[in-house]
Amino acid sequence: MAEALDTDAALMTRVRGGDRDAFEQLVHRYQQPVIRFVARMLRDEAEAEDIAQHTFVQVWKSAHRYQVSARFATWLFTIARNLCLNEIRRRSRHAADSLDAPIGDDEDLPARQLADVASLMPSDLLARDELVQKVDEAIRDLPEAQRAALLLCREEDVSYDEIGNILGTSLSATKSLIFRARETVKSRVKRYLCTGEWPGR
Amino acid sequence: MNETELNEILDAAWRRPLTEAEQAALADWARRHPAQRAEMEAVLAVSRGLEGLPAPTASSNFMSRVWREVEAGERIESRPGQASASGAGPRLWRLWLPRFATGLVAVAIAGGSWWRYEAGRRALIVRGITAAANVDDSPDLAMLREFEAIKILGEAPASVDVELLAALQ
Known part of the structure; x- marks a missing residue:
């Protein structure tokens, strides 16, 4: 992976000099992770590709600001996350595009009554x-x-430190964010598995 | 499996799909620790759920779309005149012109009020100076010599005046 990191930095150095081939290599390497991240942040696959596209355009335009000492993926995901935030803010101003709009109709889901939970696994x-x-x-x-x-x-290979850099938070705050996120998701899924009820937020 | 290994697997469950061996180890742990069974099941379920989240793939023309956007941006930047023709200029004007005009009016009103206030204040000063200039000359020096006596008379109680009047009579 260290080799890949060096390659990223080397490619970005070439991109700063206007090397289009180097830029294309970086795009091909990271387009999938960026689209995946954006799609899950926005829950909008159609929009994800556009935002990912803007992310790489920003990389090209801001290449002169990239510092080789920084890991490229951290810088890239920071740009992607900022664009996601902009999109989330834009949507929050337009209620029709609200992220909170439910996707499925939970009322249609039958409440599960599990007769013998102890003998079964989630699958x-x-x-x-x-x-x-x-x-x-x-x-x-x-x-x-x-x-x-x-x-x-x-x-x-995105470490807690790097996540902190992307989110602009300290390492301890980042760990706290991750812990709280995991606990929230886990407790809701756990309750669903045990009772068949899907708890609210 | 000890607790350290368990925690490593639990952490991995959030980061990547668990291997079959890891899943088996987790299931085995749950069997041996029934109190933690629900917790293990939830982690396994979340791990599988995360694995199944939709992962859209980039379209085949993704790179060319990126280049098109880059080049479109560069064209606009290299020819500032184009910004107006493309509509960005007029949009900016439409957005900022009313704000600029409103600001200008506010500044004009504030300036006018200030000017009127200042003019009034200057007129007041001029009137004061004029009035002071028209005052008669200072009194005779002989009068000023009695100033202390006159001042003391002013501070004396009213009974003194009565006594003085009686003496004069």
Whole structure:
């Protein structure tokens, strides 16, 4: 991975000099993680590609500000997160695009009554899609910073330190954000598994 | 599996899909520690849920779209005149012109009020100076020599005046 880091920095050095090939290599390397992160932050796959596109445009335009001492992925996700925040603020000003609009109709889901929880594991208890939907909903309901921290954790090789840099928080605050996010999601899923009820936020 | 290994697996569950061995270890731990079973199940469920979250893929023309946007931005920056033609200029004017005009009016009103206040104050000063200039000359020096006596008379109680009147009579 250290080699990849060096390569990122080396590529960015070339990008600062206007090297388009180097830029394309970086885009190809990171387009998928960025689109994934944005899509999960915004819960909008259609918008995710546009925001990811803007992210890379910003990288190109701001390449002269990149410091080789900083890890490229940290810088990249910082830009992506800022653009997500802008989009979230824009949507919050337009109620019609509210992120809080429910995606599914929970009332249609039958309440689960599990006869013998002790003898079963989650894969047996829940249909996969349903589980994914619940986890997705629990993540969506997290405060933005907790959501970002949790999602960045899923990105390969992004350390707590780097997540802190991206979010602009100290290491201890970052760990606290991640802990609270995990506890919230876990407790909601746990209650759902035990009772079949999906607790509110 | 000890607790340290358990915590490592629990942390990994949030970061990446667990391997079959890790899942088996977790299930085994849950069997041996029934009190923690619900916790383990929840972590496993979340891990699987996270794994299944939608992961959209970039479209095949993603790179070309990025270049188009980069180039469009560069064209606008290199030809400032284009900003107006493209509509950005007029939009800015429409946005800022009313604000600028409102600000200008506010400044004009404030300036006018200040000017009127200052003019009134100057007129008052001029009147005062004029009045002072028209005052008669100072009294005779002989009168000023009796100033202390006159001052003391002013401070004396009324009974003194009565006594003085009686003496004069």
